[in-house]
Amino acid sequence: MRVLVCGGAGYIGSHMLPGLAAAGHQAVVFDDLSTGHREAVGDAPLVEGDLSRPGDLDAVFAGARFDAVMHFAARSLVAESVREPLAYYEHNVAGTLRLLQAMRRAGVERLVFSSTAAVYGEPRSAEIDEAHPIAPINPYGAGKAMVERMLADAARAYGLRSVSLRYFNAAGADPAAGIGESHDPETHLIPNVLRAMRGEGDGLKVYGADYPTRDGTCVRDYVHVHDLAAAHLAALDYMDSVPGAHAFNLGNGGGFSVLEVIEAARAVVGREVPYTVDARRPGDPAVLVASSALARERLGWRPAYTDIGAIIATAWAWHRNPRY
Numbered sequence: 001m002r003v004l005v006c007g008g009a010g011y012i013g014s015h016m017l018p019g020l021a022a023a024g025h026q027a028v029v030f031d032d033l034s035t036g037h038r039e040a041v042g043d044a045p046l047v048e049g050d051l052s053r054p055g056d057l058d059a060v061f062a063g064a065r066f067d068a069v070m071h072f073a074a075r076s077l078v079a080e081s082v083r084e085p086l087a088y089y090e091h092n093v094a095g096t097l098r099l100l101q102a103m104r105r106a107g108v109e110r111l112v113f114s115s116t117a118a119v120y121g122e123p124r125s126a127e128i129d130e131a132h133p134i135a136p137i138n139p140y141g142a143g144k145a146m147v148e149r150m151l152a153d154a155a156r157a158y159g160l161r162s163v164s165l166r167y168f169n170a171a172g173a174d175p176a177a178g179i180g181e182s183h184d185p186e187t188h189l190i191p192n193v194l195r196a197m198r199g200e201g202d203g204l205k206v207y208g209a210d211y212p213t214r215d216g217t218c219v220r221d222y223v224h225v226h227d228l229a230a231a232h233l234a235a236l237d238y239m240d241s242v243p244g245a246h247a248f249n250l251g252n253g254g255g256f257s258v259l260e261v262i263e264a265a266r267a268v269v270g271r272e273v274p275y276t277v278d279a280r281r282p283g284d285p286a287v288l289v290a291s292s293a294l295a296r297e298r299l300g301w302r303p304a305y306t307d308i309g310a311i312i313a314t315a316w317a318w319h320r321n322p323r324y
């Protein structure tokens with residue numbers, strides 16, 4: 001298949017590219033490089049363009065016939081979305097609407113969409129499955145839920161086939177391919193732990209040590225970017241045989257607390273992690289862990305990385321010598 005990878009210069013999108021190549025698919029990256037990196041794209045052709053400009057999209061669809069689109073491009077800072085909700089709706093919702101319109105003009109009928117655990121809002125159960133209410137508590141999550149709704153409507157009206165993959169916390173790297181996580185600002189725990197070990201950044205903060213969890217710190221579900229890429233490939237196959245709009249959680253099913261991540265990083269790297277404990281952040285639930293039973297059953301997906309130390313080891317291999 002020829003696949004257009006929107007946001008393929010970003011963290012998760014770039015980790016999709018070796019997977020697509022290994023599966024024999026041809027990828028073309030469409031990215032405005034707003035948070036992505038040219039170096040992350042490797043050998044794949046890169047078309048620089050902005051989703052919110054229909055002309056940019058029409059040009060890329062006119063250049064080649066695509067069988068499917070994978071859509072990673074978004075802004076994804078929750079706190080920023082609270083401060084600038086209209087910018088987030090413009091970028092993530094209207095931008096995706098323009099993509100869907102351009103796909104329709106070009107006759108492309110398959111989409112894999114990067115959704116998020118943030119569509120669920122405050123968890124009402126220890127493990128979140130897809131039957132959990134969609135009740136986002138910030139504009140970032142609300143925008144992703146709106147896109148999922150558009151996809152459901154487009155499936156009914158036009159027969160657009162789609163799979164929304166609701167990632168929990170993406171983590172890890174592909175050091176062999178020379179790619180890893182590089183965000184500015186970096187809000188994710190594992191890269192910030194590794195930076196703190198290298199004496200970089202503003203110092204690691206643990207937000208809240210008084211949650212009702214096993215050690216008082218927040219518990220999250222970390223899923224390796226290789227496993228995310230494998231789920232996207234499985235989603236392409238799934239859409240071949242099953243029409244409609246589908247949504248699946250992607251997590252590794254086990255939660256790790258902030259202190260467990262810090263301890264695992266200490267064990268992997270062999271260095272102490274300096275940190276301070278700060279107040280809880282508003283809107284941070286105590287536990288966010290996925291049930292990925294549906295993805296296992298329907299997509300035949302099995303995360304290869306279930307051990308947090310193994311995930312951190314790949315991230316460290318990248319962070320000790322990042323190329324961008």
Ligand SMILES: NC(=O)c1ccc[n+]([C@@H]2O[C@H](COP(=O)([O-])OP(=O)(O)OC[C@H]3O[C@@H](n4cnc5c(N)ncnc54)[C@H](O)[C@@H]3O)[C@@H](O)[C@H]2O)c1
Nearest residue numbers: 007009010011012032033034035036050051073074114170
């Ligand atoms: N990182 C996570 O843990 C996580 C968790 C859940 C969901 N997600 C979702 O996964 C996707 C990828 O996340 P990421 O961490 O790789 O983010 P990222 O910022 O590293 O990558 C996003 C990419 O999209 C590009 N982009 C942004 N706006 C664009 C536009 N208008 N036109 C063209 N390109 C544009 C950026 O330049 C970047 O290369 C996002 O949709 C995010 O919401 C990420």
